[in-house]
Amino acid sequence: MTAFIDQVLNELLARDTKISNCAFILPSKRAGSYLLHRLAGMVEKPVFSPRVLSIEDFAQEIAGLKSVDNITSLFEFYSAYKDCTPRDEVENFETYSAWGQTLLHDFNEIDRYLIDYRAFFGYLSDIQEVNHWSLQEDQTSLMKNYLSFWNKLPVYYEQLQKQLERKGLAYQGMVYRRASEKIEDFIINNSGKYVFVGFNALNSAEQLIFQRLLETGLGEVFWDVEKTFFEDKQHDVSHFMRQYAIEWEWYRGKPFGKLSSEFTLAKNIEMAGIPKNIGQAKYVGEILSSMNEEDLQSTAVVLGDESLLLPVLNSLPPNISEVNVTMGFALRNAPVALLFEHLLKIQAGHQEKWYYKDLTTIINHPLIKKVTGGGSNRLSEKIKKENLVYLSSETIFENASGFTLDLYRLCFQSWKNDPEIAVANLQELIYLLRTYLDKDKDKLTLEFLYQFHLLFNKLNNLLQEYTHVTTLKSLFIIFKDLVSLQTVDFKGKPFSGLQLMGVLESRVLDFKNVILLSVNEGVLPSGKSSNSFIPFDLKCAYNLPTYKEKDAVYAYHFYHLLQRAENVHLVYNTESGGLNAGEKSRFLLQLEMEQQKQHQISQFSVVPKVPAISKELKVIPKTPEMMAKIREVAKRGFSPSALTTYVRNPLDFYKQYILGIRESEEVEETVAYNTLGTVVHDTLEKFYEQWIGSEITEEGLKKAISETPSEISRQFLKHYTSEPLQNGKNLLIYEVAKRYVVNFLKSEIKTLEKGNSIRILQVENKLECSLPIEVLDFPVNLKGTVDRVDEFNGKMRIIDYKTGKVEQNKVEIVEWEDIHSDYDKYSKPFQVLMYAYLLHRERPITSAAEAGIISFKNLQSGFLKFYKKDKNGRGAFKDPDITPETLGAFREQLINLILEICDPQVPFQEKEMKQFAW
Template identity: 70%
Template sequence: MTSFINQVLTDILARPTSISDYTFILPSKRAGSFLIHELGRLSKSPAFAPKILSIEDFAEEIAGLKSVDNVTALFEFYSAYKKCTPAEQTENFDTFASWAQILLYDFNEIDRYLIDYKSFFGYLANIQEVNHWSLNDEKTPLMENYLTFWNKLPEYYEQLQEQLQKKDLAYQGMVYRRASERISDYILKNESQHIFIGFNALNNAEQEIFQRMLEAEQAEVFWDADESFFKDEQHDVSLFLRNYLKTWPFYREKPFKKVSAEFQKEKNIKMVGIPKNIGQAKYVGELLSKMPPEEIQRTAVVLGDESLLLPVLNSLPPNIDEVNVTMGFALKNAPVTFLFEHLLKMHSSPQGDWYFKDITAIINHPVIQKITRRASGSLSEKIKKDNLIYVSSETILQQASENTKRLYELCFEDWGNDPRKAVDQLQELVYFLKSGLDPEKDKITLEFLYQIHLLFNKLNNLLLEYKHISSIKSLFTIYKDLVSAHTVDFRGKPFSGLQLMGVLESRVLDFRNVILLSVNEGVLPAGKSSNSFVPFDLKSAYNLPTFKEKDAIYSYHFHHLLQRATNVHLIYNTESDGLNAGEKSRFLLQLEMEKQPLHNIESYTVIPKVPAITGELKVIPKTPEVLERIKELAYRGFSPSALTTYIRNPLDFYKQYILGIKERDEVEETVAYNTLGTVVHDALETFYKGWEGKEIRLEDLEKAVQDVPSEIKKQFREHYTSAPLKNGKNLLIYEVAKRYVNNFLKTEIRNIQKGNSIRILQVENKLTCPFPVEELPFPVNLKGTVDRVDSLNGKVRIIDYKTGKVEQNKVEIVDWEDISSDYDKYSKPFQILMYACLLDHHQPISEPVEAGIISFKNLQNGFLKFSKKDKSGRGAVKNSDITKDLLEDYKIELKKLIVEICDPNIPFEEKEIKQNAW
């Protein structure tokens, strides 16, 4: 394969004129680097290198203006806007930036295509006048402002141009317009012959420059045209070249010098569909792993979607010794960048105290963890321990050690919504982080920090020169714009090893082997999205590029990659939904429909091997160590919750009680259901503990009702957080807790007012008792905490409080065998009867007692008594009395359950838990 650059240089080197006398103009600096490399390879004698420029640099040289980036252009535009707008009508910078970026893009297009801005904006204003939504003769102030905006566009444009011209600055389109206006002066002063190589879609300003230099015989243009496309009037690849051939006066007598026939040659083209982006990256690694070293030197991996850079780099196989990445790494994707972004976002909307998730995101950032040697963990523990949702700066600094104090000050002190202070703090943070990193081990992080340092320097210069940014929120917006446009260049040998690049970097370059990723609609081509105020019809009327021309540009880049290649892999994502997904590109269909005779096209789908995940339930055998642990549990006592956990799922019992695995301690942002239950239980314990052994009096209950708000507040401080519950879900849950306790106490009051006598016998009594199991060679005990034991009109009641909703049928049983097998139906009777067993051991039951539940969500049904249902021919008969005989029947089932838990031959078998349907 002979590359296009090689062909051009071979032609020029054969001429008598020294190569040093030429000036080469190429589409990109990357192409210029390849030209120098190829020139060094072809030159047979020493010579000074020619002047090589990208088209943007060449335009700047002609125009005599320095191009500015988008952010600087935006700041200059705001200054121009303020000069054109009365002070009372001037929008703040944040609002202005939301529409000005789009308008700058349109200014850029107007200048690049040499459009008469006055007629263009007049036409646009007329369109808006026609399109506005009112049919009334009189316009509202909103409509007046809307139409005034469109009429003022020429004024904004003129003021911005004048302002930039005074500083010898320009945005890109302005550079091209000035270059086209000053090309005559350049030609008069110029003595060098210019060689334009590899161009395709030229804007009007570039066309003017090219034509004037061709007519002055100071330039040659080498178009990379292929006859397969050039002769096809319908093919988009040569849309622009055919137009130049027809419309440029120079080509009426002098047709293009060379039209190649490279695309028709033999090619192996494989169209590969792979699900997901990561699948594409892995497949690239597989392809490269099979290539010999000499072929890798001739291979380019081209990313249609540049966000695949990191997945592809991480998927490169071991046989890739060198890789040259031409596109740079987006600084916004660097891990340390997220730290600064999070700080700016946090300070852009200060609320007095800092939200705990913002704090933990910063102090748990890997860089912060590294430089503080995890000393920041004490602050995390403080937040979890005290369940702090919002944390003051003072609290944060109190937790600071000598190593972290300055770090916490930089991150969490109030910046006063001052952009200058924000930049100063962040710059100092950069130096602080730099001082804690190892120059050898943390080279990449230090490089990212240096780039962020340069970015903050730029922000600082903008703040000094322009006074537009008045808040940290505005600063955050500009920071994101700067970061998104900033790339960190990879260093390496540019002409050896595997070439990894984006589509635009491939201009003018040719490779024997091409692997092109993300060949999907919406990527190649990019689609119809347009960030512009100018409607399609107006663009068409003024010959501005629309999505049709942009599709033709993508078509040229795509087919140029294939033009001189021999082996081509075109990879696309087969997933039709999800991020960056879609159907395969029309370019692939076009290749198949217009297949060249010598092209060998294969199309297939690759599906990664996914091992079948079996849904087998886990089985844990009882080892000697596990059995020893069970003996310890039995000696300390089985609780109702432990036994019902086993009934529900033996694997959960194994994890919680054998292994001792607890739930991870996290900040409880919204009051959890178990916390609500604890608050209500402890509040009632506080009230009823003082009445233990006494009969409840009406005045005691009425006083308790008055004390409910303060008691609930106290319980929330102890069990949830010391911070007041002022808003959101937590305030609602706080009110629910008050209502639960209030309603319960009022129910008690109504009971007494009806003439009932309630005597409190026990409150939250922790009970234990031996429970001999003859089948086991070791002692077994039971334990549990009974919420309340009272006497209602002389009848003893064992009461368990539930903050959830419980119905009467959930405390009834029919067959004793079911009580230890069905958790959902019988867990509550199981617990109630176990409390009765514990109580019976300490105070033997001589007369029938009652046991049951008071459900705070079902208070209207009162005390829900346990009942044993005996089905007979006449229907079910309920018995609510707890007697010695009934407890003996229960103990039989309880023993069976405990024997099963302790049996070494019965493993812990996981149960399939049915999920609740919503």
């Protein structure tokens, strides 16, 4: 394989061309470096190095203007916009930036393609007027302002050009337009030879420059043209070069350079479909691991999606001794970028207090946790423990000291919506972080911090030079734009080892082995996305590039990578999630349909090996240590919730009561259901404790209803948060709690109005008793808290409150043996019977009593009594009475359950939980 650049140099040297007098113009600086490297190996005697320029640098040289970046262009354009707009009509910078970037892009296109801007903008404003016509004679102010904007485009354009030219500056399109206007003067004042190498899609300004230099003998163009594509009038690869061959005067009656036939030579092409980006990166590692050192020297890994850089670097095999990363690492992908971005974002939206999720995002950032030595964990625990949803700056600072306090003050003191304060604090934060990091262990992080230091310096210079950015919101917009443009360069040997690059860096370069990733629709080619105010039809009318031309550019890059390669690996993502995510590129289909005779094309899919994992229920044998823990639990007392947890799933009992594992504490931003239950229970306890030992009255209940709002608020303050429940879901939940209590109290009043009497005996009484079991050599105790015990018309009731919905059939049993077999069916009767048993042990129940549930979501059903159903030939007979016999039968089942828990031969065996389809 002879690379295209080698072919060009060989031809020039064969003609005895004075290389030192030449200026080589190439599409990219990377290609220029490679040309000088190859030239050094070809010349036999010392010569002065020729000038090598990128096309952008050459255009600046002709125009005599310095090109500025997009951000500076945006600031300059805003100044121009303000100069030609009445003060009372000027939009703020945030609003302007939404359309300013798009309009600058269109100015670029108009200038690069040498469009008569006055006629063009006039045409565009006419289109907008037709699109938004109205039958009303008098247009509204909104319509007038809208049409006025389009009519002012020529004014904005002229003002921006004048303003930039006075400073010797220009945006890219303006550079090209001025270069095309000054090409004649350049030709007169310059000599030597300008050699253009490897170009494809040229804008109108570039075409004019090329043609004038060709016509005057100062220029020579070397096109990399493949005969297969050039002669196929339907193929997009040579779309532009076929146009130049027909339209340029220079080529009338002349051949369009040398046509190569290297694409048709023997090639091994593999098309591999792999799920997800990480899968692609891992597959690259597999391919490279099988290559020897010589093959690696002529291999390029080209990333269609440049976000794959880090995964690919982390997947390189051990046999890679050298790698050169051409593309640079995008600064926006650095971990510390998220820290600065989030700080700016939360400060821009800051009012009086900090939302806990914004706060924890900062303090839980790996870099913050590292430099505070875990000190930020104390604030996280405080937020969770005190359930703080919104925090003041004072609350954040009160438990911090030293380095951590300095860091918190920089981050969480208000920046007063002042961009200069923001940039100063961010710079100070970088210095603070830098002092803590180790120069040897944290080299990469320090490099990222240095790059952000440079970025904030640039931001500060912009703030000093331009006064447009007056809020943190507009600063955040500019920061996002700047960080998206910044890259961190890698150090390496550019001409040895494995080459890792993006698609644009591969222009003009040739490699024997090519591995191209993300060959998917939407990536190669990139699709129809367009950031422009110019309609498609208008672009076509003025020969401006559309998505069709963009597809042709991508086609050229894709096929050029394959043109001289011998071994090609084309990898695409098969993952179906997301738009077009799993659709392979049309270029792959085209390769299949137009397969050359000597091309060996193979297609296959690669999937990670996923072993079949059978779901096996866990079985935990009881060790002596576990038995000791069970004895402790038994001595402290088994509660109804502990026993029903065992019934539901013994593994949960093992985790909670043997290992002591509890659910991790999280901030309860929206009131949880258990908190709601606690608030309702404690509110009723507060009301009913005053009536212990006496009958409740209608007057007392009505008074309780009037006090419900304040008592509910007090209970939320106690159990939830000190923040007022004035909005959002929490306000609704507060109203639900209030409604539960009020509706219950009203139902009690209705009960009394019917002539019933209710005498309160106990409220939230904590009960304990021992349970002698002869076969166990250790004590067993029971404990529980009964919500309410009363006498209803002289008959005792044991009541358990439930804020959820409970139906009557959930408090009934048929066979006593079932009561500890099915949690879903029998957990409610188990609980109320255990409360009854505890109460019986405290004060023996000699006469019939009742036990049951009051469900706040089923109040119309009243008191849901426990029933023992007896099946016989005449139907179902229900017995609601709690008698010593009933409690004796329950005690027998209770002992059986506890014996199972305490039996060292019975392991904790996981139960298969029911799956619910929502």
